[in-house]
Amino acid sequence: MMPMSDxxxxxxxxxxxxxxxxxxxxxxxxxxxxRGDNNVFVDLGNEIRRSExxxxxxxxxxxxxxxxSTELLRLKQHLEENGCFxxxxxADDQDVDPEDAEYVDILLASTRHxxxxxxxxxxxxxxxxxxxxxxxxxxxxxxxxxxxxLPVEAQLSQFGKLSTAIRATPTLRQEIRRRVNPHTxxxxxxxxxxxxxxxxxxxxxxxxxxxxxxxxxxIVPIPDNTGRTNHDxxxxxxxxxxxxxxxxxxxxxxxxxxxxxxxxxxxDTYGNAQVLPMIMVKTREGQxxxxxxAKIKEVITRRIQAATAGTGYEGLPVDQEIFESAEVxxxxxxxxxxxxxxxxxxxxxxxxxxxxxxxxxxxxxxxITEARDTYRRTVQSEEWAKLAGVAASHRIxxxxxxxxxxxxxxxxxxxxFDREGEMQCWYDVHPLIRGIDEFKLALQKVSxx
Amino acid sequence: xxxHSIDWDEELPTTPAEEFQALIRALRxxxxxxxxxxxxxxxxEETLIRSVKENLPQxxxxxxxxxxxxxxFYEAVxxxxxxxxxxxxxxxxxxxxxxxxxQTKRVLGWTDSEIHSYSWKGVPKILAxxxxxxxxxxxxxxxxxxxxxxxxxxxxxxxxxPDFYDWRSGIFEFPMEKEAIDREFDRxxxxxxxxxxxxxxxxxxxxxxxxxxxxxxxxxxxxxxKAVLLFELADLAYAASENTTALSNLDEALKLKPNTPKAxxxxxxxxxxxxxxxxxxxxxxxxxxxxxxxxKAxxxxxxALRDxxxxxxxxxxxxxxxxVNIGNxxxxxxxxxxxxxxxxxxxxxxxxxxxxxxxxxxxKAxxxxACCYSQWNRPDKAIESLQHAIELNPEYREMAxxxxxxxxxxxHDRFKALIEEDSDQSEAIE
Numbered sequence: 012m013m014p015m016s017d018x019x020x021x022x023x024x025x026x027x028x029x030x031x032x033x034x035x036x037x038x039x040x041x042x043x044x045x046r047g048d049n050n051v052f053v054d055l056g057n058e059i060r061r062s063e064x065x066x067x068x069x070x071x072x073x074x075x076x077x078x079x080s081t082e083l084l085r086l087k088q089h090l091e092e093n094g095c096f097x098x099x100x101x102a103d104d105q106d107v108d109p110e111d112a113e114y115v116d117i118l119l120a121s122t123r124h125x126x127x128x129x130x131x132x133x134x135x136x137x138x139x140x141x142x143x144x145x146x147x148x149x150x151x152x153x154x155x156x157x158x159x160x161l162p163v164e165a166q167l168s169q170f171g172k173l174s175t176a177i178r179a180t181p182t183l184r185q186e187i188r189r190r191v192n193p194h195t196x197x198x199x200x201x202x203x204x205x206x207x208x209x210x211x212x213x214x215x216x217x218x219x220x221x222x223x224x225x226x227x228x229x230i231v232p233i234p235d236n237t238g239r240t241n242h243d244x245x246x247x248x249x250x251x252x253x254x255x256x257x258x259x260x261x262x263x264x265x266x267x268x269x270x271x272x273x274x275x276x277x278x279d280t281y282g283n284a285q286v287l288p289m290i291m292v293k294t295r296e297g298q299x300x301x302x303x304x305a306k307i308k309e310v311i312t313r314r315i316q317a318a319t320a321g322t323g324y325e326g327l328p329v330d331q332e333i334f335e336s337a338e339v340x341x342x343x344x345x346x347x348x349x350x351x352x353x354x355x356x357x358x359x360x361x362x363x364x365x366x367x368x369x370x371x372x373x374x375x376x377x378x379i380t381e382a383r384d385t386y387r388r389t390v391q392s393e394e395w396a397k398l399a400g401v402a403a404s405h406r407i408x409x410x411x412x413x414x415x416x417x418x419x420x421x422x423x424x425x426x427x428f429d430r431e432g433e434m435q436c437w438y439d440v441h442p443l444i445r446g447i448d449e450f451k452l453a454l455q456k457v458s459x460x
Numbered sequence: 461x462x463x464h465s466i467d468w469d470e471e472l473p474t475t476p477a478e479e480f481q482a483l484i485r486a487l488r489x490x491x492x493x494x495x496x497x498x499x500x501x502x503x504x505e506e507t508l509i510r511s512v513k514e515n516l517p518q519x520x521x522x523x524x525x526x527x528x529x530x531x532x533f534y535e536a537v538x539x540x541x542x543x544x545x546x547x548x549x550x551x552x553x554x555x556x557x558x559x560x561x562x563q564t565k566r567v568l569g570w571t572d573s574e575i576h577s578y579s580w581k582g583v584p585k586i587l588a589x590x591x592x593x594x595x596x597x598x599x600x601x602x603x604x605x606x607x608x609x610x611x612x613x614x615x616x617x618x619x620x621x622p623d624f625y626d627w628r629s630g631i632f633e634f635p636m637e638k639e640a641i642d643r644e645f646d647r648x649x650x651x652x653x654x655x656x657x658x659x660x661x662x663x664x665x666x667x668x669x670x671x672x673x674x675x676x677x678x679x680x681x682x683x684x685x686k687a688v689l690l691f692e693l694a695d696l697a698y699a700a701s702e703n704t705t706a707l708s709n710l711d712e713a714l715k716l717k718p719n720t721p722k723a724x725x726x727x728x729x730x731x732x733x734x735x736x737x738x739x740x741x742x743x744x745x746x747x748x749x750x751x752x753x754x755x756k757a758x759x760x761x762x763x764a765l766r767d768x769x770x771x772x773x774x775x776x777x778x779x780x781x782x783x784v785n786i787g788n789x790x791x792x793x794x795x796x797x798x799x800x801x802x803x804x805x806x807x808x809x810x811x812x813x814x815x816x817x818x819x820x821x822x823x824k825a826x827x828x829x830a831c832c833y834s835q836w837n838r839p840d841k842a843i844e845s846l847q848h849a850i851e852l853n854p855e856y857r858e859m860a861x862x863x864x865x866x867x868x869x870x871x872h873d874r875f876k877a878l879i880e881e882d883s884d885q886s887e888a889i890e
Contacts, residue, residue, distance in 0.1 A: 020489040029495075029598060029627040076626055104595045109623065229623045342468055352626060359629050362489075363482040376472045377482075381631060383471070388615045392569070419622060446469045 012323030015367055022333075023362045025318035026355040031080035034088035038313040039081065045291045045303035045349075047426025047434060051086040054285045059221060059259045060093060068254040070246075070264045070277075073228070073287030074420055076352025079263055080225055082287060086261075087223060095259075096217040100124040101226045106174040108184075109229035113241060114249040115188045118195060119174040121222060121256065122202055125209070126167050129220075132209030138166050140194075140201040147190050151176070151183060195252055203257045210258070220258040228265045232418060238411060242268050250280045266424065267414035274409060288426040288436075290349035295405055295425075295437050299345070307344045310354060324368075335369040342372075346379050348423050348442045357382055383443045389419050390444070398422070398440045399453035405437040476634055483632040484515050487548055487604060493597065494604035495627050497614060500634040501644065501674075505608050508634065509550050516548070523550040528557055531585040534593040537601060550606045555613040557584040559667045568612060568669050570702045587617075591624050604629075611677050612670040635679050644675055645685055649692065657699035665700050669693070687716040691723055698730060706730045721751035728760060737764040755785040762794060771798045789818040793825045796832070805836040823852035831865035839869040843878055850878070 025038070032039050043050045051071075058067050073079045080101075087097045103109045106120030126134065141148070145158040148169070158166060173191070176183045191198070210220050232240040246253065246268055253262065269277065269284050277284065291303040312329045319325045330337040343361065347354035360378030361370050390398065397412055401422050407413040416422045421444060426436045444450050474482075486496060500508055513521050524536055530553075537543065597605070609617075617625045636644065648671050657665060672693050676686060690713035697706035710727045714720065728743035744761035747754060758781035765774035778795035781788055796811035812829040815822055826849035833842035846866075849856040860866055860879050869875045 020491070023486075023489040024491050028629070075623055101595070109591065231620070231622075338466070356626075356628070359486075363486045363630050364478075366485070372466050373472065376466065376468065376470070377474060379468070380472045380474075381633075384633075385618060385625075385631070389618050419619075446471075 013321075015324075018319060018322050018324050019362060019365070019368065021318040021322065022315055023359060025314040026358040026362070028076070028352050028355040028359070031078075031084055034085045038310075038317050039085075040306060040309045040313060042290050042303075042306045045300070045306050045427075047286070047288050047291075047436070048428060049285070049287050049426075051082045051285075052089050055086055055261060056089055056093075059090065059095065059219060062259070066257050066259060068260040068262075068281060070262055070281050070284035071287065072264050072266050072269050072284045074266050074289065074350060074417070074423065075228060076350060076420075077287050077289065078351045079228065079287055083223055083225055083261070083263070090219075090221055094217055095219040095221045096128075096213045097221045097223060098124050098128045099223040099225065102224050103178075103226045103229050105171075106178050107227070107230070108178045109226070109231055111184070111233070112227075112230045112245070113188055114245045114252065115191050115195065116174070116177050117224065117227065117245065117262075118198065118252065119170065119177065119191065121224060122198070123171045123174045125202065125206065125222065126170055129205070129209035129212075131212040132205050134163070134167055134205060136201040136204035137170070138163070140198055141166065141169055144190075144194060148173070148187075151187060151190070199252060199255045203255070206257050221261070222256065222258055223261045225263050228263045230265060232265070232267065232414070234411070247276055247280065254280070265418055267418040270407060270409050270414050270417060286424065286426070289423045290351075291425045291427055292344055292347070292349040293439075293442075295439075299341075303349060304341070304344060307347065307349060307354065308340060310351065311340065311344070311358065327368075332369050334375070335371045339370065339372050339375045342379070343375050346382070346442050348439075349425070350420070350423065353382070353420075353443075379443065379446075383446055386421065386441060386443045387447050387449070390421055390447075390449070392449075394421070395449045395453035396456070398444060398450055399457040401438055402440045402445070402450075402454055403457050405439060407438050474633075476637075479632050479634060480511065482630070484512065486630045486632075487512065487519065487606070488516060490604040490629060492602040492604075494629045495594075495624075496604060496606045497617075497625075497628055497631040498606055498608050498634070499611055499614055499631065500608060501610060501636050501640060503640055503643070504634060504636070505550075505552055508608070512548070512550075519547040520545045521548045521550070522546050523552060526551065526553040526556065526586060528560070530557065531589060533586055533590045534596060537597070537603070543601070543603075546603050548604050548606060550608060552608050554586065554607060555610055555670075557586045558613055558616055559670065560584075560663045568615070568666070568673055570669070570697065570700070570705055587621060591621050594624060594627065610670070611674045638680055641675070641678055641680055641685075644671075645681075645689075648672060648675060649688065654695045654699060657696050660699070662700070665696055668696055672696070683716050687713045687720070690716070691720070691726075694723075694726060694730075698726070698733075703730050703733045707734070719750055721747040721754060721757075724750070725754065725757050725760075728757065728764070732760065732764055735767075737768050740764045741768075753784045755781040755788050755791070758784065759788060759791045759794070762791065762798075766794065766798050771802050774798045787818050789815040789822055789825070792818070793822065793828060796825070797828055800828070800832045800835065803835075805832055808832050809836075821852055823849050823856065826852065827856050827859075830860075831863070834866050834868050837868055839872045839875065842866070842869055843872070843874050846875075847878060 055069055055071060058069060071079060071083065083099070087099050090097050100120065102117060102120050106123065107116045122137070126137065142158045151173075173187055177187050206220065213220065230242065230245070232242050234240045242265060246264060254260065264284060266286070269286065290307050291300050292307055293303075294300045315329055315333055316325065319327070327333055330340050334340040343357050344354065347357055357375075357378045360381050361374045364374035364377050365371070394412070394416065397416065398421060401407055407417070407422060413422065417424070421441055422438050423441055424436065424438055426434060429435050440450070483496070483498065490496075498508070509521070509523060520542070522540065522542065524540070526533075526536075530536065537549070540546065614631070648668070652660070652668060672689050675681065676689055690709050694706045694709035694713065697703070697709060707727065707730045710723055710730065714723050714727070717723070724743050724747035728740045728747065731737075731740035731743055741761055741764050744757045744764070747757045748761070751757075758777050762774045762777035762781065765777055775795060775798055778791045778798070781791040782795070792811050792815035796808045796815065799808035799811055809829060809832055812825050812832065815825040816829075819825070826845050830842045830845035830849060833845060846856065846860060857879055866875065
């Protein structure tokens with residue numbers, strides 16, 4: 012039998028907040044029925060599979076850490092098994108700086124990844140585009156060599172260089188954008204010619220080309236002087252261009268975007284965005300929702316099962332031997348608000364407080380206190396009243412203040428289908444916020460009014 | 461089956477020893493990459509690192525010191541000579557790069573947006589780098605990064621780099637011990653006064669703002685000191701024209717220590733700046749109820765009454781100021797203005813003369829006196845006073861050219877001569 016301290020280490024490391032699950036991972040839990048019937052295969056996948064040759068552009072929306080990347084990786088595999096060639100990239104991995112992002116960055120990132128993945132396609136249109144503008148980029152590329160003297164590979168790698176420079180070199184960032192911006196229509200044209208040729212040369216069995224740009228939801232909203240944000244600019248003002256690539260497109264979008272004053276514009280432009288809501292652990296009335304609760308508990312148990320496999324601790328009842336009581340695990344699940352990454356953090360914090368199993372209530376409570384502090388620091392003083400309003404009405408207004416609260420995960424979104432089969436969408440403050448004194452005070456005021 | 465019932469809403473405070481044990485567990489258990497945040501103050505960093513090393517002899521532990529000029533975190537880590545061996549890397553000094561940024565102020569609650577338009581643009585380079593490179597950090601380094609930060613920097617990360625903060629495997633907090641608080645309080649309190657704050661750069665003010673706020677968040681701070689720090693914070697905010705913030709700092713301080721005349725006085729001044737005159741008068745009254753001999757409070761109270769056009773009461777208030785301090789030339793001068801508004805010219809002139817007897821080179825009083833004589837239709841006296849004012853400060857010549865106060869005497873030759881005198885050529889030719 013493995014020493015208990017090593018088992019704890021394995022359990023601790025199985026609650027990983029920074030790595031999405033690869034498709035087919037055994038610890039993955041299918042939660043569609045408690046996430047408003049959200050199913051990437053149906054919601055996003057079918058649109059692509061049924062569209063035949065017509066290009067589609069879809070938005071995938073959800074709170075940070077809700078599990079979007081995990082779902083998209085599953086979708087990727089599913090599409091690949093169904094005749095699609097998928098170019099998937101994490102936009103912020105090499106190309107986009109989430110703290111200062113603009114549309115051009117995304118276009119360049121898409122170009123670079125298409126070039127990398129569609130090796131068979133004729134890159135001539137893109138190379139000519141770059142050649143025609145070489146003189147204006149030359150000084151930025153730090154190369155003395157004339158474009159035509161570069162080997163084809165090196166010519167193409169210049170796209171990557173531009174993209175990387177935008178992300179990694181803040182001083183060059185504005186300059187590159189300024190120079191590329193006027194030429195985006197011609198870049199899109201060139202890219203579409205490249206895509207058209209690429210589609211003809213897809214590996215056998217593949218008939219569709221899909222681009223999935225993940226992690227765009229990490230882009231931090233930056234308001235300008237008029238109160239508009241870079242989100243508005245990227246996803247609305249530039250939507251024509253964002254949609255213009257002649258293949259199937261899926262972009263992840265910050266959840267706050269769907270609640271802007273211009274939500275209708277967004278809908279007109281992209282159709283209904285597919286939202287990945289929280290796992291509904293409680294009902295709107297504040298009662299435990301058993302199916303949601305069972306799912307999120309399964310998220311914990313699967314990870315513990317995987318971590319304890321072969322240690323001699325496998326198969327222990329989770330709500331006695333791993334956690335001290337059913338109440339402890341219930342409380343952690345409840346406090347996560349149905350948010351997967353929050354759950355990972357709470358479990359890690361709780362495990363940090365113990366040397367032996369089972370994990371006692373005190374450790375869980377300590378984890379909750381710690382997590383609550385983060386939310387106390389997240390909320391600005393004038394926001395408590397707004398949060399109290401959300402707690403009372405379970406609704407949000409379409410204005411900047413609430414978008415911010417959604418972005419910071421102080422307000423969470425839940426969805427379910429009622430008895431008539433109607434989709435019901437409701438909001439609640441993060442359960443960790445409910446225990447904060449400032450919030451309680453604000454809630455009292457609201458109920459007195 | 462639980463026998464004891466748990467109050468889950470209850471906050472469960474921790475002890476430093478417990479918190480330290482939890483940190484040790486997290487560090488021991490982390491295999492490979494990880495991000496951990498530790499809140500502690502500067503002075504305790506060394507001790508903390510030493511204790512961690514003692515407790516985890518099996519781990520290779522190093523530290524990386526960042527400065528305000530550090531920009532490339534990834535490179536700094538890559539260049540560490542023993543990088544391959546390091547299991548745990550303490551990262552110190554990230555806070556230094558945050559002070560120069562407008563948004564830090566916003567995170568710290570300075571939001572007088574009417575006065576400043578805050579920009580969220582421009583991210584501290586080191587933080588941008590950290591955020592951009594974090595996938596590479598995860599993929600390329602088998603290191604658990606432990607960021608040692610003060611509270612404000614943690615708040616900053618929560619607001620400005622939420623996704624990066626989300627990657628943490630834990631946050632551990634070590635509030636200051638009593639002696640550390642004493643030391644830090646003395647240091648913060650000794651360094652700088654209102655006049656210094658006025659001269660400081662935004663970055664300097666921001667640093668001080670962060671330091672005071674962090675100290676205010678310390679659980680073991682006494683209420684007296686809390687009040688003192690809040691007064692200091694109000695001074696700092698007022699110096700930065702953050703009047704709304706200054707006001708709320710003062711209110712908070714006055715809740716703790718209502719018998720502080722200086723705070724009531726400052727509150728009055730701040731309210732006056734915000735053009736909330738009635739409330740300003742209330743605050744001056746509170747200050748004067750405790751300390752009736754503060755002539756500046758009577759004087760400023762007079763100014764607020766004047767702006768409300770309650771002239772008789774204003775005169776009364778200036779009189780009170782002068783009863784305490786007959787040498788308050790500003791009070792004599794403003795009293796003169798109010799009397800002039802009431803067209804009590806003789807008394808007004810008398811009041812200006814009192815100001816000028818105390819301060820013969822008070823150009824403002826000469827100018828006001830000139831206006832007064834002009835309204836009173838005494839051209840010679842008006843011109844004589846205006847001449848004094850212009851001799852002391854030539855800007856009054858320009859002012860007199862358009863000031864309607866002189867409409868009565870504008871056609872007078874000597875007035876014309878005086879305000880045209882020494883004017884530039886083109887005007888002279890005209």
